[in-house]
Amino acid sequence: METILVCDDDQEIVQAIAIYLENEGYEVQCAYNGAEALECLQKRSDIALAILDVMMPDVDGIETTRRIREENNIPIIMLSAKSEDQDKIVGLRTGADDYVTKPFNPEELIARVQSQLRRSGMMQMDRGGAVYQVGGLQMSDEDTSVMVDGRNVRLTPLEYNILKLLVRKPGKVFSTAEIYETIWKEKAIGAENVVAVHVRHIREKIEINPREPQYLKEVWGVGYKIERQETIPEDTIS
DSSP states (O other): OOEEEEEOSOHHHHHHHHHHHHHTTOEEEEESSHHHHHHHHHHOTTEEEEEEESOOSSSOHHHHHHHHHTTOOOOEEEEESOOOHHHHHHHHHHTOSEEEESSOOHHHHHHHHHHHHHHHHHHHHTOSSOEEEETTEEEETTTTEEEETTEEEOOOHHHHHHHHHHHTSTTOOBOHHHHHHHHTOSOOSSOHHHHHHHHHHHHHHHOSSTTSOSSEEEETTTEEEEOOOOOOOGGGOO
16 A cells, blocks of 8 residues: 655645545545655655645745655655646656646546556566666666766656666657657647656756756757767777
């Protein structure tokens, strides 16, 4: 039984979500502000996913997500009464994996929870020791670690899976729809901003200069690819 953290300053919303989740067989931990959510995550190592409201007093959902991402890669779904794309982008850039706008359909929220847990679980199951390398970029499925020129990089589960998809086929251009449907397992309807935000976040972590990327390149009007890297023969190195 997975444990889900639900955090919103509106207690009625928290209790309603808890009932929906418990009816699906999940255990629920409730929090009513960002500080409580962070404290809960420190005490409970078994939390599999967090649902966080964006607008909360003191420590809001954006800041809570940022702090979680400093130490934890669990899937995060953000809730907000705002529907503007910019608010979604801010949340996703901070490290959230999905975004649900209030008022929401309980069945949709449950479906998104299940989808995130399924992807996270698939990533765990895929850990078989495979190592992928392109130039100085190296990924290991055994511990989902990423190294760039000897530097450790921490990626969220979604970021890891996106990068892995591209790294496994250097030089191949993947369209936004291909990336979204492969990683999210859903039809790519209005997915451009979502994928672009995650790609930007990956670049900020793996590239020395994200504006002039060495590895993760965009092919305008087509999609994204991992650039092939030349290998220098050892006997030419002085």
